[in-house]
Amino acid sequence: MRLYFRYLSILFKSQLQYRTSFWLLTVGQFFVPFSVFAGLYFMFDRFGQLREWSFFETALCYAIIHMAFALSECFVRGFDAFSGLISRGDFDRLLVRPRSTALQVLGSQFEFTRFGRLLQGIVVLAWALYKLPIEWDAAKAATLVLMILGGVLIFAGIYVLFATLCFWTVQGLEIANIFTDGGREMAQYPLNIYQKWVTLFFTFIIPFACVNYLPLLYLLGRADGDPVRYMLQPLAGILFLLPCLLVWRIGVRHYRSTGS
Structure with a gap:
């Protein structure tokens, strides 16, 4: 973990070398999801409810999954951009270092500007919690934290899985976005509004329902x-x-250098 935090420190300092660009990108990330949230707001303003779900109940669902996605984009970005390491032949250098390849890939890239997206999720979360009559206790507070962390782990797992495919395909596959961006868009609503097969898939295969709904x-x-x-x-x-x-780990064992 000392090495991991060293990676964090180095990349954070490097991104702050261009402070204006860094803060503009962060602000931009704050406003990008507002178009999605605005669509959510106007839909409920027009129809009142989505099945038995109110606007603020759905906003809570929205905030949790978007916060998890923002954190995964920030801290697991190395796996999302892993195809570049393969195509340039840079992964060879990771193999000769006396540390886990997963840790090195994890620490190869961080997107701290995604904290803007995270802040937007926090704002929506605070608004929803203020409006909902939830009787809070330690168990519910812990559950809320686990929901966000569990969502981060699921997105991380998807990034790792599709990064592994690069050992055979070299280039990344855009189909991964179906499960990352698409999973985020789908899970921002309560899952019982979808058809049963969708609910089953996102409960037992990719368990977004277990960290959100x-x-x-x-x-x-x-x-x-x-x-x-x-x-x-x-x-x-x-x-x-x-x-x-x-x-x-299976993919690493079957890796053959691209020769770049």
């Missing part, structure tokens, strides 16, 4: 049965990430 029912007092089951659902993010890291 199901624990959200517990926060809003809609959970049926043992609330502990709903509180622990975000841990599915760990269960999703671990196989992805295993696939990564």
Whole structure:
């Protein structure tokens, strides 16, 4: 972890060399998601409810998944841009260093400007929590934190999985955006508004429901049965990430240099 934080420090200082550009990009990232949130607001302004969900309940769902996505874009960006290391032959240098390749790729790139997007999610989260009559306690606060962290782990797992494919394809595959950007857009609404097969896929294959929809029912007092089951659902993010890291190790063992 000392090496990881060293990576953070070096890249943060390098990005601050152009302070004006850094802050303009950060501000831009703050305003980019507003078009999506504005669409959400005007839809509820026109129709009132989405099934049984109110605007602020959906806004809470929106804020959690967008915060998780912003954090993953910031701290797991190395895997998202991994194809560049393969095509340039730079991954060879990582293999001869006495540290985990996953850690080195993770620390190869950070996008600190994504904190602008994170701040927008925090603003929406604070507004939604202020308007919703949630009776807070330590368990619910911990569940909210786990929901965000679990979402980060799921997005990280997707980045790792599609980065691994670069060992065979060299170039990155745009299909990954279906599950990252598309997953974010889909999970910003409660999953029970979709058809059943969509809900099943995003519960048992890519478990966005476990870090957003199901624990959200517990926060809003809609959970049926043992609330502990709903509180622990975000841990599915760990269960999703671990196989992805295993696939990564398999990919590393099968890596053949591009010769660049």
